[in-house]
Amino acid sequence: MLLKDKTVIVTGGSRGIGAAVAIGCAQHGANVVVSHHSNADEVVAAIQALGRGVVAVKGDVADPATGSLLVQAAVEHFGGVDVLVSNAGICPFHAFLDMPPETLKRTMEVNLHGAYFVTQAVANRMKEQGRGGSIIAMSSISALVGGEFQTHYTPTKAGVHSLMQSCAIALGKYGIRCNSLLPGTILTDINKDDLADLDKKAYFEKRIPLGRLGQPEDLVGPAVFLASDMAQYVTGAALLVDGGMFVNLQ
Numbered sequence: 001m002l003l004k005d006k007t008v009i010v011t012g013g014s015r016g017i018g019a020a021v022a023i024g025c026a027q028h029g030a031n032v033v034v035s036h037h038s039n040a041d042e043v044v045a046a047i048q049a050l051g052r053g054v055v056a057v058k059g060d061v062a063d064p065a066t067g068s069l070l071v072q073a074a075v076e077h078f079g080g081v082d083v084l085v086s087n088a089g090i091c092p093f094h095a096f097l098d099m100p101p102e103t104l105k106r107t108m109e110v111n112l113h114g115a116y117f118v119t120q121a122v123a124n125r126m127k128e129q130g131r132g133g134s135i136i137a138m139s140s141i142s143a144l145v146g147g148e149f150q151t152h153y154t155p156t157k158a159g160v161h162s163l164m165q166s167c168a169i170a171l172g173k174y175g176i177r178c179n180s181l182l183p184g185t186i187l188t189d190i191n192k193d194d195l196a197d198l199d200k201k202a203y204f205e206k207r208i209p210l211g212r213l214g215q216p217e218d219l220v221g222p223a224v225f226l227a228s229d230m231a232q233y234v235t236g237a238a239l240l241v242d243g244g245m246f247v248n249l250q
C-alpha cells in the first residue's frame, strides 16, 4: 500500500492512461479525485469496488478555474491533496503547413496552460497544508522527438516537462516534488485513428525493443512510484516509459 490514505487528483482520469493511473493509485490505497471532461462513471465504479474514496469532477482543464475546483473537491471529500497527476491532453493530428490556428491554440491551452493552472492550484494547497506532496506531469517521448503531424503537440509535451523542472525548483522548499513521465506509444483513444495506419503501427512495434506497444496500465507502476515516498529524493526528473523505443536508433 504505497499510497495508503493519500489523496490523488488525476486530470483526464476518465479513460486511457489517466483511468489506469487513477485505478492503480486506488489499488495502492489512495482516495482519488477524477477530473474529467466527459464521463467518469466506469472509473468511479472501479474505484468504489476497491473500497476507496472517489469523487468525479467535470471540467475543462484549460479553464483557469478548474484547478481550484479540483482542490476544493479534494479538501471537501478527503481533507486535502497529496498527489497530482496532470494527465489530461489532446493530440488532434494535423499537417504543419495548414495548421488551423484554432487547433494550435486549443492544443496549447489544454495540454500546457491546463497543466500550468492545475499545478499552480494544487501547489498552493500543498504549501498551505505544510506536508509536501508529489506532482507528476504526463509528458511524452514527444518531448524529445518530433512528429510530422504533431507540430502543435510536441512543444506542449516539452513544455510540461520543462514546467516540472522549474516547479521542482520553485516548490522544493515546501517539500513538493515535481517530475514528469514520458510515455512512448500507448494504445488509447488519442491515437486510435493514427494507428489505424497499419504500416505505421508495424513500424512502432518493430522499433520497440520490448516488442509491443504500451498499454495504459504500463504507466501505473511509474506513476505510483513517483507519487509515493519511495521517490522521496526524486524531483525534477523525467522517466521514459516507452519499452525502449526512444533509444532504438539502429
Ligand SMILES: NC(=O)C1=CN([C@@H]2O[C@H](COP(=O)(O)OP(=O)(O)OC[C@H]3O[C@@H](n4cnc5c(N)ncnc54)[C@H](O)[C@@H]3O)[C@@H](O)[C@H]2O)C=CC1
Binding pocket: 011, 012, 013, 014, 015, 016, 017, 018, 035, 036, 037, 038, 059, 060, 061, 062, 087, 088, 089, 090, 091, 110, 138, 139, 140, 141, 142, 182, 183, 184, 185, 186, 187, 188, 189, 190, 191
Ligand atoms: N497514448 C499515448 O501514446 C501517449 C499519451 N501521452 C499523454 O498521456 C495523456 C493521456 O492520454 P491518453 O490516455 O493516451 O488519451 P485519451 O484520449 O485516452 O485520454 C485523454 C484524457 O484527457 C481528458 N481531456 C481531454 N481534454 C480535456 C480537457 N480540456 N479538460 C479535461 N480533461 C480533458 C479526456 O477526457 C481523457 O480522459 C495525454 O496528456 C497524452 O498527451 C503521452 C505519450 C504517449
Ligand SMILES: C[C@H](O)[C@@H]1OC(=O)[C@H](O)[C@@H]1O
Binding pocket: 091, 139, 140, 141, 142, 147, 157, 183, 184, 185, 186, 190, 191, 194
Ligand atoms: C498521440 C500519439 O500517438 C502518442 O502521443 C505521444 O505523445 C506520442 O507521440 C505517441 O505516439
